[in-house]
Amino acid sequence: MAAWSEEELRRISEADDLHVSPFREDGITYGTPTWVWCVVVGDAVYARAYNGKASRWYQAAVRQGAGRVTVAGMTKEVTFEPVDGPIQDHIDDAYRAKYRGSPYLAPMIGPRARAATVKIMPRDTTD
Template sequence: MSTWTPEQLDAIRATDDFHISPYRADGTTPGTPTWIWSVVVDGDVYVRAYNGTASRWHQSAMTQHAGRIRAGGIETEVTFTPVDGAIQDRIDAAYEEKYAQHPYLPPMVSERTRAATVRVDPK
């Protein structure tokens, strides 16, 4: 597993334009890009599915564990890892800071979306 560079983290942290494309069933073809919110916590990139674990992109990400992202001028292959535990509170805080002015913030820090939290790592 690779890590994000400081420049990549800064670009992802600054953008509101994060597109996620988990691979399709063949394991190599990226799915349709889905625009989602992203946050950076302790040098890692996290995303959540607005519709929770029922989200199609989340289901694909959890099945394939890999795909592509495009954000802040970065386009790269990534891996997806489900997240649980104490880090969730810090992820909530990052969402609250980055998206404070958005009306969709409350659902993004709910139990439904917390259950669909994914760490995104470069391949």
């Protein structure tokens, strides 16, 4: 299983430019890149959909389970996994630390966005 390097996690944690592109229904074509807030907790990257589970990118990410992200000058093939449970509190803390002062912070740590959290991990593309 692929993992983020420490350097990649550092760059991502400092960046504010993550674009997600889950696969379309064909499982080959990437969807339109969507800018989202992301945070790093432990060895993983997490993102939330501001509009909750109704967000198109979130629905595609959960349905397809894979795609690509562009962040901090990197383009990576990734997997998307829905997240729930105690890790959510750590993700909230990371959002508070990274985006403090933003008028969008409260909705991003609220129930609607929390319900639409995905874990983003690099995907091994070697056969």
